[in-house]
Amino acid sequence: MNISVNDFNIQQISDSGQCFRWNRIGEMHYRGIFNGKVCEIFQHGNILDVSGVTKDEFNCYFDIDRDYSQIKELYARDKILKDAISLGEGIRILRQDNFETLISFIISANNNIPRIKKSVELISMRFGKKIYDNFYAFPNMHELSNVTEDELRACGVGFRAKYIVNTCRILLSDEHMLERISDFSNEECKRELLSLQGVGPKVADCVMLFSMGKVDVFPVDVWIKRLMEELYIHKETNIKEIATFGRSQFGEFAGIAQQYLFYARNTIKRILL
DNA sequence: ACCCAGGATTTCA
DNA sequence: TGAAATCATGGG
Numbered sequence: 549m550n551i552s553v554n555d556f557n558i559q560q561i562s563d564s565g566q567c568f569r570w571n572r573i574g575e576m577h578y579r580g581i582f583n584g585k586v587c588e589i590f591q592h593g594n595i596l597d598v599s600g601v602t603k604d605e606f607n608c609y610f611d612i613d614r615d616y617s618q619i620k621e622l623y624a625r626d627k628i629l630k631d632a633i634s635l636g637e638g639i640r641i642l643r644q645d646n647f648e649t650l651i652s653f654i655i656s657a658n659n660n661i662p663r664i665k666k667s668v669e670l671i672s673m674r675f676g677k678k679i680y681d682n683f684y685a686f687p688n689m690h691e692l693s694n695v696t697e698d699e700l701r702a703c704g705v706g707f708r709a710k711y712i713v714n715t716c717r718i719l720l721s722d723e724h725m726l727e728r729i730s731d732f733s734n735e736e737c738k739r740e741l742l743s744l745q746g747v748g749p750k751v752a753d754c755v756m757l758f759s760m761g762k763v764d765v766f767p768v769d770v771w772i773k774r775l776m777e778e779l780y781i782h783k784e785t786n787i788k789e790i791a792t793f794g795r796s797q798f799g800e801f802a803g804i805a806q807q808y809l810f811y812a813r814n815t816i817k818r819i820l821l
Numbered sequence: 822a823c824c825c826a827g828g829a830t831t832t833c834a
Numbered sequence: 835t836g837a838a839a840t841c842a843t844g845g846g
Contacts, residue, residue, distance in 0.1 A: 654829090659843085660826035662844090663844065706842030707830095751827090771827065831840075832837105833836105833838075
């Protein structure tokens with residue numbers, strides 16, 4: 549299936565840190581797993597060769613209906629953001645599965661991206677449904693509920709194993725909680741997410757941004773903290789203050805601005821100095 | 822051996 | 835209420 553796109557770069561999306569099941573299989577050729585399917589994308593310019601999913605699934609997952617050009621134009625008035633955007637102009641905010649995103653970001657706590665990817669892959673291979681060949685879907689909450697803390701620890705999640713077990717137990721007693729709260733206001737949605745074990749402010753923000761389409765939330769991890777302190781606030785402060793600052797500074801699409809900054813985190817400071 | 826990673830929880834002052 | 839200690843684990 550050929551699809552014409554704007555503001556889309558599969559390499560940048562794969563490396564953006566919001567998803568953990570995309571991998572490079574060649575030059576501008578990537579494979580990812582979502583909706584229980586194996587999706588391959590080969591990009592040449594603005595043309596994608598997409599296989600494995602329907603066009604509706606593709607459009608929803610990659611947030612195709614949103615006009616990123618307009619957002620980038622808006623943010624280009626900010627000198628720092630302008631440079632960040634120039635490095636990741638094809639980034640988009642994905643709409644990923646609620647449950648998979650929640651568990652993945654519980655695993656992300658005090659962790660690094662390669663290890664998160666490894667754990668998510670092992671959990672899928674051992675406890676998820678086989679799709680074909682060596683490709684497995686991430687387990688749903690019922691499948692993951694049957695997994696013990698030791699089995700999870702064997703996937704390299706460490707002390708987070710207990711959080712996953714407890715969170716699954718809570719969700720199993722209220723199967724549609726995540727869908728329900730995705731329609732709540734940011735404040736109420738976040739309050740519900742914070743009631744789950746292993747979910748603090750940052751993980752809650754990531755779940756809302758990367759799976760619920762709440763693009764105005766501004767997750768603050770160690771990278772964003774450093775970057776914001778050095779480039780915007782010009783002093784050391786705390787995470788809560790940075791989150792508040794980010795939302796007021798960047799407004800309606802603060803989460804998208806955050807992704808541009810996060811993707812550019814390693815090079816943006818060199819450019820500006 | 823030490824520090825760090827898309828932090829959260831627990832403990833202590 | 836808020837700052838420190840603790841939590842697994844692999845890589846630099």
